Amino acid sequence: MVIDSPKELERLVHEEINKGGVGVNNSGKFGKYGGKYVPETLISCLGKLEAEFYSAIRDAEFQEALATALKDYVGRETPLYFAERLTNHYKNDKGEGPELYLKREDLNHGGAHKINNAIAQAMLAKRMGRTSIVAATGAGQHGVATAAACAKLALDCTIFMGTQDMQKQSFNVSQMKLLGAQVESVEGSFKDATSEAIRRWVGSLDNSYYLSGTVVGPHPCPSMVREFQSVIGKETRRQAMEKWGGKPDVLVACVGSGSNAMGMFHEFLGDEEVRLIGVEAAGFGLDSGKHSATLARGDVGVYHGAMSYLLQDEEGQILWPHSIGVGLEYPAVGPELSFLKDTKRAQFYSVTDQEAVEAYHKLCRLEGIIPAMEASHALAILEKLCPALPNAAKVVVNVSGRGDKDAEMVINRSNQ
Numbered sequence: 001m002v003i004d005s006p007k008e009l010e011r012l013v014h015e016e017i018n019k020g021g022v023g024v025n026n027s028g029k030f031g032k033y034g035g036k037y038v039p040e041t042l043i044s045c046l047g048k049l050e051a052e053f054y055s056a057i058r059d060a061e062f063q064e065a066l067a068t069a070l071k072d073y074v075g076r077e078t079p080l081y082f083a084e085r086l087t088n089h090y091k092n093d094k095g096e097g098p099e100l101y102l103k104r105e106d107l108n109h110g111g112a113h114k115i116n117n118a119i120a121q122a123m124l125a126k127r128m129g130r131t132s133i134v135a136a137t138g139a140g141q142h143g144v145a146t147a148a149a150c151a152k153l154a155l156d157c158t159i160f161m162g163t164q165d166m167q168k169q170s171f172n173v174s175q176m177k178l179l180g181a182q183v184e185s186v187e188g189s190f191k192d193a194t195s196e197a198i199r200r201w202v203g204s205l206d207n208s209y210y211l212s213g214t215v216v217g218p219h220p221c222p223s224m225v226r227e228f229q230s231v232i233g234k235e236t237r238r239q240a241m242e243k244w245g246g247k248p249d250v251l252v253a254c255v256g257s258g259s260n261a262m263g264m265f266h267e268f269l270g271d272e273e274v275r276l277i278g279v280e281a282a283g284f285g286l287d288s289g290k291h292s293a294t295l296a297r298g299d300v301g302v303y304h305g306a307m308s309y310l311l312q313d314e315e316g317q318i319l320w321p322h323s324i325g326v327g328l329e330y331p332a333v334g335p336e337l338s339f340l341k342d343t344k345r346a347q348f349y350s351v352t353d354q355e356a357v358e359a360y361h362k363l364c365r366l367e368g369i370i371p372a373m374e375a376s377h378a379l380a381i382l383e384k385l386c387p388a389l390p391n392a393a394k395v396v397v398n399v400s401g402r403g404d405k406d407a408e409m410v411i412n413r414s415n416q
């Protein structure tokens with residue numbers, strides 16, 4: 001089914017939202033996006049995964065075990081922190097401006113939001129009787145989270161990572177190895193590592209489990225990862241109510257493939273007064289050809305088993321993405337975000353490498369918090385956003401991870 005009319009897309013988004021629950025139709029599509037574009041051999045395997053996922057999320061015992069792991073192992077809930085000095089920094093001459101809050105996913109075990117999903121899926125794999133996990137990682141945060149979850153649950157773990165990313169994020173490679181994972185290098189970057197991890201999984205479907213780190217891939221991966229990350233938005237709603245007795249006015253998250261953004265946004269999709277803002281990586285600039293701004297500059301196509309916006313050339317060949325935030329370097333984006341773009345429920349902007357580095361420094365100096373370079377993209381949009389917002393508007397920025405992994409690169413860049 002191809003839906004081109006904006007009105008029809010709008011109707012569908014409301015239908016998805018009103019359904020509550022995990023909010024995706026039976027074929028795994030968000031409007032025309034998503035789906036299962038995979039070889040026949042994988043269909044039954046994805047079917048089993050889907051059945052187990054829906055059964056697990058309705059199973060009180062699984063939910064209780066997951067809630068305990070999130071609390072005692074991951075360290076949830078993460079604070080919703082009022083960033084007072086950052087707020088003051090963005091006030092205008094009259095002393096007016098929005099109030100800025102940070103959702104501190106950087107304080108999770110492992111240093112990023114990735115563990116919310118990794119621990120849940122590792123538990124699901126165990127429930128399915130799988131003994132070995134394969135995964136792909138870009139910045140290494142998903143690799144570290146998966147390796148940790150596998151150690152805790154006594155699962156074998158193999159992480160695929162691009163050679164360039166291994167060099168840039170060598171600290172995370174060491175952590176994965178310390179946590180007992182086998183790290184396999186793949187010529188290229190995250191997209192190539194993902195292809196290789198899927199190939200390995202397909203070679204051993206009965207024993208192994210492909211632990212997807214973000215909201216891309218064939219159904220049920222986008223809905224499943226989104227569901228396991230939605231704890232971010234649910235906590236945010238509760239914490240906002242406690243802190244100021246209402247909802248946030250604006251939510252801001254960086255968009256690589258989209259898991260931290262969807263984790264934060266999904267809870268608020270039905271609250272139309274809450275503005276949802278995703279920030280992509282403009283790299284060296286949108287016209288440079290060196291960026292990862294898929295929603296800004298991509299076209300619709302199929303990649304890694306799903307239909308979504310993609311960075312591709314006129315012949316449909318995938319273009320090499322670039323960002324200083326390694327975790328943002330992916331040529332596609334989650335299908336649900338493509339749907340939110342077309343229906344205009346969310347707005348998307350992009351910031352350059354340089355703007356992200358400036359935001360990284362700013363948060364270090366003003367709040368004593370070192371943000372991941374990926375999250376620095378979300379912080380960087382505040383420069384343009386804050387002057388346009390009403391006084392005292394409540395803005396929540398998802399600090400998706402901590403930035404010690406990027407410190408050396410940032411310091412070297414400053415010394416050049």
Ligand SMILES: Cc1ncc(COP(=O)(O)O)c(C=O)c1O
Nearest residue numbers: 141256257258259260327374401
């Ligand atoms: C800290 C952090 N934030 C964001 C991302 C981007 O991923 P996603 O868009 O799935 O949240 C990554 C990916 O590695 C990451 O490590």
